[in-house]
Amino acid sequence: MTGNNQSLKKPAASLEDRFHKILCVIVQSYIETTEPVGSRSLSKILDLGISPATIRNIMADLTEQGFLEQPHTSAGRVPTYKGYRYFVDICMGQTPLSTEVKRVIEQAVRESSQGLVSLLTSTCQLLAGLTQFTGIVASPRISQTRLRKVEFLKIEERRIYVVLITQSNMVLHKIIEVSETLSQDFLNSVSASLNRQFETEPLDDVREQVLQSLSESHEKYNQLLAQAVRLSRKAFDLTEERQLYVDGQSFIVKEFNDIEKIQRLLETLEEKITLIGLMDNGMDEEGVQVTIGEENPITDLQTCSLITANYSNGGIVLGSIGILGPTRMDYSRVIPIIDYTAKALSEAIANQ
Amino acid sequence: MTGNNQSLKKPAASLEDRFHKILCVIVQSYIETTEPVGSRSLSKILDLGISPATIRNIMADLTEQGFLEQPHTSAGRVPTYKGYRYFVDICMGQTPLSTEVKRVIEQAVRESSQGLVSLLTSTCQLLAGLTQFTGIVASPRISQTRLRKVEFLKIEERRIYVVLITQSNMVLHKIIEVSETLSQDFLNSVSASLNRQFETEPLDDVREQVLQSLSESHEKYNQLLAQAVRLSRKAFDLTEERQLYVDGQSFIVKEFNDIEKIQRLLETLEEKITLIGLMDNGMDEEGVQVTIGEENPITDLQTCSLITANYSNGGIVLGSIGILGPTRMDYSRVIPIIDYTAKALSEAIANQ
């Protein structure tokens, strides 16, 4: 871009520089056209006065180094996952989001005020819609969150409805059965005690500490205490039930034309536990994470790339969102969308 | 089935009887093999000493009457939706469920005690797993249900968490914002008043009547009353947010090999609103409903059949469950599964 290079013989750019440029253009071109790119067309695109023959030499080297591969002898070159990785890490710029798209994201996230579940499902739909790939959203790890409030509601003689409200206003609720009849007053006193002391504890600790602390402070009320402990134990014994929301499976069909592969991908997406594990892998990382092709541990996903980002509240990572698309996706377009959506989601949870 | 008909020339069964038999066998055979069935093989299967030529005549008649069609001139016959309809209504027996399968259903439904959402999602997975088709579950129409309890929890100065527990122990909850500061005592008195008077009203009526009744009984406390009315209005203003759970999309790929059709089907499944409408169509009917091919108003589903059944509580239909599969599915196998699962689900909701 430093001017027009019409002269056939100009001082050649440094070797490495040219390798870099050609690799980037190949990846870019392949992402755009989905066609293996050959030396002739590449020479034209580059417009640096390098002949196809020279480019062929360079391409041969790049192939040898594992950045490119050939579907078959007489085809052009296609990036390997290593090629994409180089592109994503080094070549790629991010196309900034239009204010239009930003507005759509903010609005979508803001409008679903009907609780966390609907917030997450609509975020998932949003991702699928904007990227035109399959959207994936993992629900928060509740053990990582802090409690704001615990309440017990007696709904029947021996059934109690437990509401746990976290600092991020996530509401967990369940109905527990108790063997003894407990008065609403008693329930209130237990919840008051819990709320007072442990509002800011992460749920995991509460499970242990609450019970411990209860027994210390009320040692004399043995009978009631036993009941309170039993109650609390049941209340906090939440099977950590993570959810995975998936939307836009139909986009998979568009991207792959091998019917077997499509089926395997859909099956993998139905196997939610596997995916949740995968999403959780990146919980410690910041920003957008890109997992390309063979970098992915799940065999059936190795023709795909997974773009994810975490959402959090008060500095604590809750879960992650992302999309699954073909390795040859337009990373520069997708990454900013995931990034912005994750941030918008975090904000929405904080302000909920 | 009235004995073995070895003799080549036996008194022919009545014409209509033979039409009936042949149509049934064609449908059955096609369901089993997925191959268009021709006159020769049909003659063998039937084993009634009827020659292929005769069968050809009958098949021609059946084709003319719209029960069968030919993919092309030199292919065998394939049932039309009218053919399947005849088969389902008249020919088909139901293969009774094995106690094995019954146990699986009961167990699956019983085990998910973690609230309605998880009950419905696991029912959906169950349907997909058992039938090997795509499972569909529509969540209850909440306006049709009756309330058991209403509670208000003050979680912040101006934010109130509302819990609505229905007679079927479905828990609806939301956070509402109020403009004035309300004490927990006041909230308790409002909920007590609501609970006392309207526990058994369907939610739709509550919306109107509660407000009405409140204003009659407490006319003097004008200030508080206004607040109570505002509060209640917000609490009951639940956008009727139906959910649709879908699982086992991958089975669609197995059944159809036209990649375009697969994509259109997946897209339709993602368009949940359309499907909910479709499921609600059968809300008034009892038992299992079968919608075959072109009977379905949605064009993209006209190569599929939809088998649904309602689930209910206390005689009130809440929602419906079902599966989507190819028209050539084994109806006699699938229908009992849907039937039994719907009943098990209804029971699980009642006992929840």
Place this chain on the structure above:
DNA sequence: GTTAGCACTCATTTGTCTAGAGTGCTAATA
């Protein structure tokens, strides 16, 4: 170091042919 030229490879497309399954029609049969 770069390039032109050329022989070579290989997937894809197109056309042709054949085998096979199944039909519809007609004339013979019981």
Place this chain on the structure above:
DNA sequence: TATTAGCACTCTAGACAAATGAGTGCTAAC
């Protein structure tokens, strides 16, 4: 009159061959 055998006809699916063309690797010249 209903049934059947026989036959010509239709159409698909699969196999095969030839043509096409994009792209490569190598070599020799610049």
